[in-house]
Amino acid sequence: MANAELKPNLLDLDLADCERLVLGLGFKAFHGRSLFKWIHKHGVVEYDAMTDLSRALRDALRETVEIRLPRIIHDQPSADGTIKWIVELEDGQRIETVFIPEGRRTTVCVSSQVGCALDCSFCATATQGFNRNLTVGEIAGQIWHATRQMGSAPSNVVMMGMGEPLANFDAVVKAMDIMQDDFAYMIAKTRLTLSTSGIVPNIYRLREVSDVSLAVSLHAPNDALRDELVPINRKYPLAELLPACKAYVGSDKRRRITWEYVMLDGINDSLAHAKQMIRLLEGIPSKVNLIPFNPFPGNQYGTSPPERIEAFRARLAGAGIFTMTRKTRGDEIAAACGQLVGRVEDRTRRLGRVAVAIPLNDGVRAGKAATP
Ligand code: SF4
Numbered sequence: 416m417a418n419a420e421l422k423p424n425l426l427d428l429d430l431a432d433c434e435r436l437v438l439g440l441g442f443k444a445f446h447g448r449s450l451f452k453w454i455h456k457h458g459v460v461e462y463d464a465m466t467d468l469s470r471a472l473r474d475a476l477r478e479t480v481e482i483r484l485p486r487i488i489h490d491q492p493s494a495d496g497t498i499k500w501i502v503e504l505e506d507g508q509r510i511e512t513v514f515i516p517e518g519r520r521t522t523v524c525v526s527s528q529v530g531c532a533l534d535c536s537f538c539a540t541a542t543q544g545f546n547r548n549l550t551v552g553e554i555a556g557q558i559w560h561a562t563r564q565m566g567s568a569p570s571n572v573v574m575m576g577m578g579e580p581l582a583n584f585d586a587v588v589k590a591m592d593i594m595q596d597d598f599a600y601m602i603a604k605t606r607l608t609l610s611t612s613g614i615v616p617n618i619y620r621l622r623e624v625s626d627v628s629l630a631v632s633l634h635a636p637n638d639a640l641r642d643e644l645v646p647i648n649r650k651y652p653l654a655e656l657l658p659a660c661k662a663y664v665g666s667d668k669r670r671r672i673t674w675e676y677v678m679l680d681g682i683n684d685s686l687a688h689a690k691q692m693i694r695l696l697e698g699i700p701s702k703v704n705l706i707p708f709n710p711f712p713g714n715q716y717g718t719s720p721p722e723r724i725e726a727f728r729a730r731l732a733g734a735g736i737f738t739m740t741r742k743t744r745g746d747e748i749a750a751a752c753g754q755l756v757g758r759v760e761d762r763t764r765r766l767g768r769v770a771v772a773i774p775l776n777d778g779v780r781a782g783k784a785a786t787p
Pocket residue numbers: 531532533534535538539540541576577578579612632753
């Protein structure tokens with residue numbers, strides 16, 4: 416938690432900030448680039464080991480700023496190579512970061528909030544409530560750790576861990592800029608995916624400032640069902656979400672939206688639902704990921720049988736929509752999608768006060784209910 420006594424954390428700064436900082440201290444801007452590179456590219460967080468910075472600059476930095484990383488306090492490897500790291504933040508809150516190797520591709524699933532306020536009914540994170548947004552340093556710090564743990568930067572990053580990334584817009588965008596920076600982790604925009612449950616105004620904002628790949632947690636092909644499964648739909652129904660996604664793709668032929676669809680037994684997995692999906696996605700370049708549900712204690716849903724998942728996939732594929740059934744990775748360590756719970760102290764009681772947690776920038780003010 417921010418503390419008035421603490422010096423600013425260098426992990427919160429992007430390249431331009433580092434250059435400005437160093438200029439402000441009376442040194443040349445390119446030393447700011449070195450500083451940024453030492454931290455992110457080389458993983459060095461001791462000023463004295465930053466050998467191309469002058470002693471005077473190192474002393475000035477020591478006086479002015481600190482480098483404070485979140486801490487990995489526990490790692491849980493799984494038989495399939497997936498590793499879940501429990502990461503402790505400065506205020507003792509815990510989040511989870513997941514590393515998923517697959518051949519030459521390595522993916523890190525990054526959290527953006529402590530808990531989540533959006534209360535999706537099938538999601539383990541939601542059961543923990545919401546505590547706070549992560550800072551830039553806490554988000555970028557997850558990639559810092561993953562890179563050091565694995566010996567190289569991941570090839571892919573998904574903003575798909577705990578939390579709704581578009582509800583922590585500014586910090587997430589800045590952290591993603593750091594991830595993409597050539598002097599840091601060099602994650603390609605096509606390999607950096609932000610996954611949202613559908614905060615429509617912030618999809619439009621994202622289009623203005625970033626060109627990362629967009630995934631949307633759809634989970635239902637009609638409003639009645641989506642209102643139940645993904646309650647933010649009551650505020651931003653499909654009739655608003657779909658045009659926002661279409662606008663995000665724009666005229667760029669290489670872009671498409673990835674739709675995440677968790678398969679819940681007898682709830683959203685019929686061929687009638689598949690038909691509705693096909694109609695819904697018409698005209699939007701799309702890829703669909705079907706996710707077999709990972710049951711967790713206390714949840715009412717069951718996993719769709721494999722043959723029903725396959726029939727659903729085949730129906731979408733038959734309509735020309737690229738559709739994959741996602742392998743459930745790391746489920747025995749509860750690191751699969753919707754299973755990240757951390758240890759969160761719920762301070763919001765979730766959706767009833769979701770406007771407090773979401774800077775929506777659309778006229779909704781803190782304290783005013785975001786749902787009807
Ligand atoms: S599915 Fe995502 S948006 Fe919904 S409650 Fe879980 S973490 Fe939040």
